[in-house]
Amino acid sequence: MSLTVPLIINGQEIQTSTTFDVVNPATLEVLWKSSTASVKDAAAAADAAQAAFPAWASTKPAARRNILIKAAEIFESRSAQYSEYMNTETGSTPDWADNATIPSAWDMIRDTAGRIITFTSTVPVMRDESTHGIIYKEPYGVVLGIAPWNCPYHLGIRAIIFALATGNTVILKGSELSPRCFWSIVSVFQEAGLPDGVLNFLTCRPEDAAATTKALIEHPAVRKVNFTGSTHIGRIVASLCGQNIKPCLLELGGKAGAIVFEDADIQNAAFQCAIGAFLHSGQICMATEKLIVHKSIAPAFGNALAAIVGQIFAQSHPAPVCVTKAGPEKNHRLVSDALSKGASLLVGNTTKEESATRMRPIVVEGVTSNMDIYSEESFGPTVSLITFETEAEAIKLINDTEYGLSAAVFTKNLDVGLRVARSIESGAVHINKMTVFDDPSVPHGGVKSSGYGRFNGDFGLAEFLKTKSVTWTSGS
Numbered sequence: 001m002s003l004t005v006p007l008i009i010n011g012q013e014i015q016t017s018t019t020f021d022v023v024n025p026a027t028l029e030v031l032w033k034s035s036t037a038s039v040k041d042a043a044a045a046a047d048a049a050q051a052a053f054p055a056w057a058s059t060k061p062a063a064r065r066n067i068l069i070k071a072a073e074i075f076e077s078r079s080a081q082y083s084e085y086m087n088t089e090t091g092s093t094p095d096w097a098d099n100a101t102i103p104s105a106w107d108m109i110r111d112t113a114g115r116i117i118t119f120t121s122t123v124p125v126m127r128d129e130s131t132h133g134i135i136y137k138e139p140y141g142v143v144l145g146i147a148p149w150n151c152p153y154h155l156g157i158r159a160i161i162f163a164l165a166t167g168n169t170v171i172l173k174g175s176e177l178s179p180r181c182f183w184s185i186v187s188v189f190q191e192a193g194l195p196d197g198v199l200n201f202l203t204c205r206p207e208d209a210a211a212t213t214k215a216l217i218e219h220p221a222v223r224k225v226n227f228t229g230s231t232h233i234g235r236i237v238a239s240l241c242g243q244n245i246k247p248c249l250l251e252l253g254g255k256a257g258a259i260v261f262e263d264a265d266i267q268n269a270a271f272q273c274a275i276g277a278f279l280h281s282g283q284i285c286m287a288t289e290k291l292i293v294h295k296s297i298a299p300a301f302g303n304a305l306a307a308i309v310g311q312i313f314a315q316s317h318p319a320p321v322c323v324t325k326a327g328p329e330k331n332h333r334l335v336s337d338a339l340s341k342g343a344s345l346l347v348g349n350t351t352k353e354e355s356a357t358r359m360r361p362i363v364v365e366g367v368t369s370n371m372d373i374y375s376e377e378s379f380g381p382t383v384s385l386i387t388f389e390t391e392a393e394a395i396k397l398i399n400d401t402e403y404g405l406s407a408a409v410f411t412k413n414l415d416v417g418l419r420v421a422r423s424i425e426s427g428a429v430h431i432n433k434m435t436v437f438d439d440p441s442v443p444h445g446g447v448k449s450s451g452y453g454r455f456n457g458d459f460g461l462a463e464f465l466k467t468k469s470v471t472w473t474s475g476s
Contacts, residue, residue, distance in 0.1 A: 005034040005179040007041060008186045010048035011196030020205040022179060025091035025357045026321045034179040037202040039215040045200040049142040049169040050221035052197030057139050057167040061116045064165060068113035071192035072106045082153060082184055089178040090149055091321030096280045104438065105153040111440035112165050119166065119461055133471040139167035140466055141223040144216050146173045148229045149323060150283045152181035155228050160199060162460035171200045171216060177323055179203040218244055224464065231449045249453030249463055251445055253377045254405035256435035257290035257398035259420060262297050264410035268432065270304035276408065276434030277383040278313065278361045281320040283327065286406040286436045289378055292397050295387040302385065306347045309361050322380060325356035331380035334373040338364050341371050346385060375401060395423045405450035406435040
């Protein structure tokens with residue numbers, strides 16, 4: 001294994017003279033170095049993808065499907081190796097890597113492969129009987145996919161798979177925090193038979209990111225962009241796309257809420273909320289951040305939640321890892337602000353761990369709208385508990401956020417669950433399940449400041465196809 005992670009441009013691995021260190025967040029030790037892409041490298045990747053586009057776009061859907069299936073087989077055979085990459089680069093645990101996100105990535109490839117041949121041209125019924133038409137679905141061209149570190153295999157593959165399946169060529173720009181994970185994705189697709197230039201890989205150190213990303217979006221060959229990451233960076237990406245008249249798909253931050261009604265199964269609700277809040281140290285865009293609990297069951301729910309958190313994240317175990325020290329710093333700031341304004345701790349304490357990247361779960365109760373933690377995405381191991389008395393009050397509380405990616409409702413009454421789900425401003429609502437949920441057949445994306453557009457299934461494929469109408473008149 002190379003000590004330096006290379007870029008991949010036009011099928012060739014490229015090690016740049018300028019590199020940066022990739023650090024294990026659990027040990028703070030340097031794992032390896034990574035090449036960093038320059039503006040020149042960005043242009044080379046876009047040019048290579050553009051050159052490869054005509055042949056890939058005309059490749060039969062069945063041939064594209066076979067490459068995808070082969071890639072899934074290779075990925076699955078190397079799950080243990082890729083889990084090691086993910087755990088060491090991102091500080092993830094087996095529950096997040098081995099049991100959830102890595103298997104889901106291979107499932108997404110297979111699901112997409114099975115849908116490729118279903119997207120065909122259609123023939124509309126025209127108003128004039130002598131006029132005829134065909135509506136074609138065609139690939140955009142070169143697609144830029146930008147994926148984050150926290151779920152590199154699932155989100156990295158999601159950034160490329162729908163575009164590749166529909167005949168686009170792709171540049172994958174992966175996070176600098178987990179470059180070997182993203183490099184391995186592209187290398188596997190090459191091994192599976194993807195032609196040179198169809199899929200390219202870039203990553204860069206933070207000081208190069210703005211210029212390189214801008215160059216990619218502005219490159220004439222790039223015709224569509226998808227970005228998964230923070231709302232702050234999403235606004236910049238959307239602005240650049242708008243300036244260059246290019247469509248984009250954005251899956252951004254979240255402030256997921258979970259409403260727990262008085263008839264809920266308290267043990268299930270507490271378990272789902274605990275996992276939804278603290279899985280991967282809360283560093284998931286769909287992580288539960290607001291627990292909105294009926295006042296009559298709040299004490300029982302709080303006790304159940306505290307017991308589950310104590311069992312799963314026992315004091316005898318090392319504290320969970322955040323990918324950088326910025327995560328614990330931000331979350332301790334949010335908790336301190338809430339406590340200074342009258343909130344109290346239900347679970348956890350404000351003691352900082354010996355390592356700057358570690359932090360144990362904290363549940364804050366008595367949270368009100370004047371506290372920063374009420375509205376600011378924590379993206380870390382803290383969650384707020386707020387009580388309500390009426391259904392209308394619960395809906396108002398869960399919608400009182402700029403975000404709208406995922407939500408949950410806990411009740412034994414399906415009619416209530418469905419009615420409340422329809423009233424929640426969110427891209428997805430899960431009844432009696434945690435807010436962290438993603439299935440390849442269910443459209444995934446947000447509303448409000450959580451973004452727009454959808455990944456997954458037919459919706460994901462449709463995102464990367466443009467529509468062309470062709471008409472003619474009989475006898476002309």
